[in-house]
Amino acid sequence: MKNRIRRAVVAGLAVMPLTLTLGVAAAPDPAAEPAAGALPAPSSGFRVLPYLQAPGARTMTLSWVSELDEPGTVVVTGPGLRGPARLASEPERLDLMEYTQAELDQEIDGLEQGSWLWSDDSYKHSVGLDGLRPDHTYRYTVAQGDETFRGTFATAPTARRWDRLRLMAFSDTETEPMGAVEQREWELHPDGYTDGSVERPGPGSMWEQVHGSTTRYGEHTLRYPLDQRSALVENTEAIEAADPDLMLLAGDLVQGSGYQPAWDEFWRHFAGEYGTLASEVPLLTAIGNWETFGALNDGYGTPEDRSPAVIGRNRYHDYFDTPGDRDNPQYKDSYYRLDYGPVTLLTLDSTNGVPDENVDExxxxxxxxxxxxxxxTFDRRTTDTQGSFTASEYGAAFADVYPGLSPADTDLPNLNPGTEQWAWATEQLADARERGQIVLVQFHHAPYSSGVHGTPPNHVYADNQSGVAMRVYSPLFEEYGVAAVISGHDEMFERSWVDGDGDGVGFNVYDVGVAADGLRGEQLVESEGGELVPVGFNSRSQWSASADEPETWELDANGNPRLVDGGLHYGHLQMDLANTRCGAELTFSPVYLFPVLDDGYELVRTERRVYDDVVTVHLGDDGTPLAGPVKCRPDRG
Structure with missing residues (x-):
């Protein structure tokens, strides 16, 4: 169950001498070969490096994971503190994180068997810091066993005094050890070339020899020139270089939350040997469908036993410390509110709707x-995003996994009107609007999408995990002046515009599922003439990287096609918020990492580029979106 956070008022602590042996922090090496038939012994130090949670103007939570049941020490220095403040952590064992036999026996082509496994011991540490000053930078040192990690964090500004903020967002990282060797499909739109472009490399080409190919919609499809691990490294490095204040990850963090090696790989990227973005920038996460999936541990389970889904969700709960516990203890951090200066971020849980729907049945x-x-129409409305299991099946498994609790105690909320989550969301939206906040909402299942999950279960081209049911919130978002919705799930880069009453004021909806997994385009079907054409269900679509950024290929000196511009690539959404003193401007920049290859199609580097769909939303001094730029009164500058 959820771990306890030890909170302390930093400003009130006595100064204590720091007597630590400082060294270079290093995450456990997944390439270290375990003894035959056994896991590596628990090591002293960090399994997961410190990562930032629940940021505020005067608060921050530092969390990390060790392999030994030993307290760690946190030292914080910065403005307002009477010298260094020293805190001790209280480790709690994460029983759900032990490896299953299937995980121990797994073999992955191209990797040494078991080289990605750590020990079977995980202890969570969470230290809450209070009494900090708004909009200031603090240095921290965490000592765990024989390792030490040093980092910095910044507190949020107040809602009244702020200048600029930068938020980043992506979705569908879907980490797993196989990501080190797997290159995903690279879909091409039927109208995917610019005028004068040569075509992509075909079957038997040098590209296919180097990177491989697959089949989509019965047609030859290239594999992308980066494996998933490299793609996420490039993406997070570009994000870190842009120096954001917050990082949003809208679900599907891992390739099966019930699969522990997927979590190990996730933390190697965000607080480990591949990167430390989460050690410097607070990570704000939403729960996705893959957080209820067991991968090789029986997937979603069976109707008689949905425990893989329960275990997956609760692994997610155990790792993350958000404000959600205060508002909805039954659902833990499944949905929550975070205020960061002038911004209110509402994170919803889109993983379950009742009545249950199932296309297959x-x-x-x-x-x-x-x-x-x-x-x-209203009569055709849909209610569910998860056709693979029912809420009652999940509730029964929850009671089995946690003896003493009943199915009614389930941590799986319903997304629809009349539920606790709906009432909570309505209350938070109303409160944020009364306070004049700029409101952003994130959840996993994209409500407006042109991808394979974009059509509802009751459409002729049905999908069993569609996000269309989340459209039930759109009138609420418009009523309370939400500036944008961030989602994922379809592994596209797409922007939709929602203006239900046609007054020229609405909100943008983004699918930012281009973190590191699939690179998918529009859902296609075969026309009467035998051609592949987009389904075109999402009439609100304004832009997508697949449909609106055609590729330009040129022949190099050896006669091989070389991509010089355009196309669907891994990337992220950059959101820059500027205070205009009579309102604000929120600029959305869809960033992508363009792969620069040598003559042998090997990666040289990636270049940060921005797609041609930069959008600026003008906001009034009450935080609501406007139809055009704010006109300042003379007395306000």
């Missing part, structure tokens, strides 16, 4: 229909 809420979403 023909269990649908609304009547079956065709065409685009202008035909999505």
């Amino acid at each position: 023909g269990i649908l809420t609304g009547e079956v229909f065709s065409g685009d979403d202008t035909n999505l």
Whole structure:
């Protein structure tokens, strides 16, 4: 269950001498070969380096994971403190993180068997810091066993005094050890070339020899020139170089939360040997469908036993410390609110809706229909995002995993009107609007998408894990002046615009599922003429990297096609918020990492580029979106 956070008022602590042996921090080496038939022994030091959680103007939480049941020491220095403040952690064992036999026996082509495994011991440490000063930078040192890590963090500004903020967002990191050797499909839109471009390399080409190919919609499809591990490294390094204040990760963090090696790989990227973004920038996460999946540990389970889904969700709960516990202890940090200066971020849980729907079994809420979403009438509304299991099946498994609790105690909320989550969201939106906050919302399942998850379960081209049910929130978001919705799930880069009442004021919805996994385009079907054409269900789509950024290929000196511009690539959404003193401006920049290859198609580097869909939203002094730029009154500058 959820770990206890030890909180202390930093400003009130007595100064204590620091007597630590300082060394170079190093995450456990996943390449270290374990003894035959055994896992490595628990090591002194960090399993997961310190990572930042629950940021505020006067608060911050530092969390980390060790392999030994030993307290760690945190030392914090910065403005307002009477010298260095020293705190001790209280480790708590994470019983759910032990490896299963299937994980111990797993073999991955191209990797030494078991080289990605650590010991079977995980102890969570969380230290809460209070009494800090707004908009200031603090240095911290965490000593755990024989290792020491040094980092910095910045507190949030106040809602009244701020200048600029930068937020980053992506989704679908879906980490796993196989990511070191797997290169994903690289889909191409039917109109995917600029005029004059030569075509991509074909079957038998040098590209196929170097990077491979696959088949999508029955057609030859290239594999992307970066494996998933390299893609995420490049992405997080570019984000870190941009110096953001917050990092949003809208679900599907791992390739199966019930699969412990996927979590090990996740932390190697965010607080480990591949990168330390989460050690410097607070990570704000949403729960996705892969957080209820066991991967090789029986996937979603069976109708008689959905324990893989329960274990997956609660691994997620154990790792993250958010403000959610205060508002919804039953659902833990499944949905939560964070205020960061002028911004209110609401994170919702989009993983379950009731009544349950299931395409495979023909269990649908609304009547079956065709065409685009202008035909999505009230009678055709959909209620669920998860067709692989029901809420009652999950509740029964929850009671089995946690003896003494009943199915009614489930940590799986419902997303629909009349539920606790709906009432909470309505209350938070109203409060944020009363306070004049700029409101952003994130959740996993994209409500507006042109991808394979973009059509509802009751459409003729149905999907069993569609995000369309989350459209039920759109009138609420528009009523309370939400500036943007951040989502993922379809592994696209797409922006949709929602203006239900047609007054020119609405909100953008982004699918930012281009962190490091699939690179998928629009959902395609075969026309009567035998051609592949987009389904085109999402009438709100304004831009997508697949459809609106055609590729330009040129022949190099050896006669091989070389990509010089355009296309769908890994990347992230950059959100820059500027105080105009009579309102604010929020600029969305879709950033991508363009792969620069040598003559042998090997990666030389990636270049940070920005797609041609930079959008600026103008906000009034009450935080609500406006139809155009703010006109300042003379007395306000």
